[in-house]
Amino acid sequence: MILHTNADFYIVAKPSGLGMHTEGDTLGIIALLEAQTAESLYPVHRLDKETSGLLIVARSSEAASIFGRLFETREIEKFYIALGGNKPKKKQGMIQGDMAKGRNGNWLLKTSQDNPARTQFFSHGTGTGARLYILKPLTGKTHQLRVALKSISAPILGDKRYGGAPAERLMLHAMSLRFTWKGDAMEFLLPPSAQADFAPLDWSQFPSLTTPWEYDWPVVHS
Template identity: 50%
Template sequence: MNKTPIPILFQNQDFVVIDKPAGLNFHSEESPGLVALVQQQLHLDKIYPVHRLDKMTSGLILLALNKKTAQQFQSMFEQRQIEKTYIAISDQKPKKKQGWIKGDMLPARRGSWKLAKTLHNPAISQFESVLIQPGERLYFLKPKTGKTHQLRVAMKSISAPICGDDRYADANAAKHEDRGYLHAYLLRFTLNGKPFEFIKKPNSGKRFTQQACQELLQAWLQTDKSSN
């Protein structure tokens, strides 16, 4: 994977937007992670991560190129001024098909988390969904907070764990999937008075790349743009 260039979708003097491949660690562990690879690829002395994606998750990531912009982005994330939409696929029947998922995130076993019914410092996610085909549903997820594993735990809490999620879905079933089906699909924000919007369809995973799913993604974009 290290030999394949990371797709750079946008770059200016303040930040870059990249398309993170599924299955790549964000930070370096046994091998170079996403941040190190992008820094090396762009011949930069330093880049500033301002949010992150789990290893299984693909899609849009913002990286600041200077300290000032990094601080601006961090403040914007805290104030919920950066709109993010993720997509996910589950093959389980959900308790509900749209709405809000709210609750405190509590530590569970082996680094996992679970959603509580309490609301002291809750994870908050808004979602809607549409049927791809019987037994397979596409979810559009808008996290309003930024907790570890937030969307993966949210999906499990509505009885619809994400396909290929070896932590929160059935581990045996996850082994038979070609990837974890969570993707950062849309980023929208205004920086220094200038509006930015980035959209990137997933390009890996049979469930994501099937024609029925791609058509639903395109249809959702039309309705999302008309509501903004």
């Protein structure tokens, strides 16, 4: 699970189906990592249980505090990949709005903008009946990306909660992280092709996925 070791943090590959924290007799990823490393570890962000991909896990409370500030000031770039509906209301741009819980416990995207969830995205056709979405969240709300794609009529495949078409798993993967740590530029990539249970597309037709930060992301001011 550990892909990269730094004196201050680990970069970890979380599989789909593994929760962040222990549930009953099922250990979460943090407990598993602590058993593996014999260290007390500090998660600095989270992924849904069904989502696979890259996690930053701090090795000290001091490092966790620094990461908290970096996330707060949007100095950590996160890029996700998803397979969703093939006929979205728009194929690229920004999805933003306040989020609120509906009566059934699901999150909804509202038109108000008091404290909005904000997600930039591009998409590509795949020729499979599903569309490929490259997502860059600018905020970190619960179920943000899942709700964002549902809001443009493109729910993620395998997302039973938000109306996605059936699939073996939730087709959402945290593909890349990019940030500066103590003066050093850090770039980490875990391509979807590395996930045996992710969609078996011909990923060679999407070479831009190896450097998702080089998409023409518009600059967004707070």
